[in-house]
Amino acid sequence: MSESLNFHYDVDGENFVSAGQASVELKKMLRRLGLPPDTIRRLSIAMYEGEINMVIHAGGGAADVEVYEDKVVIRLVDHGPGIADVELAMQEGYSTATDSVRSLGFGAGMGLPNMKRYTDEMSIDSVVGEGTTITMTVYINQ
Amino acid sequence: MKISKIRDLLEADVLCGEELLDRDVHAACGSDMMSDVLAYVKDQAVLLTGLVNSQVIRTAEMMDMVCVVFVRSKRPTPEMIEIAKESGIVLLACAKRMYEACGTLYTNGLNGAKV
Numbered sequence: 001m002s003e004s005l006n007f008h009y010d011v012d013g014e015n016f017v018s019a020g021q022a023s024v025e026l027k028k029m030l031r032r033l034g035l036p037p038d039t040i041r042r043l044s045i046a047m048y049e050g051e052i053n054m055v056i057h058a059g060g061g062a063a064d065v066e067v068y069e070d071k072v073v074i075r076l077v078d079h080g081p082g083i084a085d086v087e088l089a090m091q092e093g094y095s096t097a098t099d100s101v102r103s104l105g106f107g108a109g110m111g112l113p114n115m116k117r118y119t120d121e122m123s124i125d126s127v128v129g130e131g132t133t134i135t136m137t138v139y140i141n142q
Numbered sequence: 143m144k145i146s147k148i149r150d151l152l153e154a155d156v157l158c159g160e161e162l163l164d165r166d167v168h169a170a171c172g173s174d175m176m177s178d179v180l181a182y183v184k185d186q187a188v189l190l191t192g193l194v195n196s197q198v199i200r201t202a203e204m205m206d207m208v209c210v211v212f213v214r215s216k217r218p219t220p221e222m223i224e225i226a227k228e229s230g231i232v233l234l235a236c237a238k239r240m241y242e243a244c245g246t247l248y249t250n251g252l253n254g255a256k257v
Contacts, residue, residue: 017221020200024229027204037206044204045180052197092181105193105201108177117181 004066004073005033011051011078013060016104022063023048033067035140042118043072043138049111050076050134056101057081058132071120074136082128090116090124143167143252145209145232148188151246152236154211158223159232165208170252172213172244176201183207186254190243196222203229211236213243 007029009022027044035043047063054061058080066073083089090112097107116122119136126132146163149156156163170188173179179189179201189202190211199222202210209232212218217235218226226233236243248254 017196020197020204023204024200041204041206048200048204049180104195105174105176105191105197108175108181110177110181114177114181 002069004068007065007067009063009065011054011060011062013055013058016055019052019055020048023051026063026065030067030072035072039072039138039140043074046115046118046136046138047074047076049114050074050136052106053111054078054080056097056106061131070141071137071139074119076134076136077131078133079131082130082132083124083126084128086124086126143247143250145188145234147250148209148211148247148252149234151250152211152234152238152243154234154236157218157233157235158227159209159230162208162230162232165232167208167252169254170244170247171254172240174240179205188247188252190240190247192216192240194218194222196225198222199225199229199231199233202226202231208232209234211243213238213240 011022026047030040058078061078064075092113093109095107095109101107120139121137123135145165167187169186171183171186172190174191174193183205187207188209189207192214194216212235215237
């Protein structure tokens, strides 16, 4: 495996207004690296959905991004409540978000399905009461 | 359709991005649900919405959109306008309701996306 460029982003769980900041930074960085626009968009949306999820459900977390020659890997780690039923959470339309989150335009139960939709590989490793790690991979030039 | 024509058709105010009104856009979408925008939108350059919070601008930014139109006389906060300026996104605000605003643009040739 070739060497990767690594980037770390902290996601503040207290502030819905500033949510998305890490995604904006990631997008800028991917542009600087000259990745194809479609690849950048897919990664940005997946990261953004993940970031919103961490703010809504987990009180924040962190994202580590590894950029390889042929792929980009995003690893989202939080220490929130965990996901009891991952299969159920992956269903479009299923959400445990509150009405207040919905009034902000999120919580339609599309976050996790979207992350899967926009990435080539996605795995969820979650333990109730301990937290969730989501790993997403997008291959470049696919 | 140029963004300036969208402004004219919707009788909208330009809140930021005056210098970008000449840009051509080919498709639009309307939603108050950002999750759905992120799920279903492909190449729409314009988002019409009645939702007002900073995540509207962030969503547009992530989707590579170039213009956000606030309907029903909603006004974005100064902070949102600042984010839009940084991201090169035109913000328009009009008094029309969502249905009418979308219909006006559609009948004048601005399509939705190819699904």
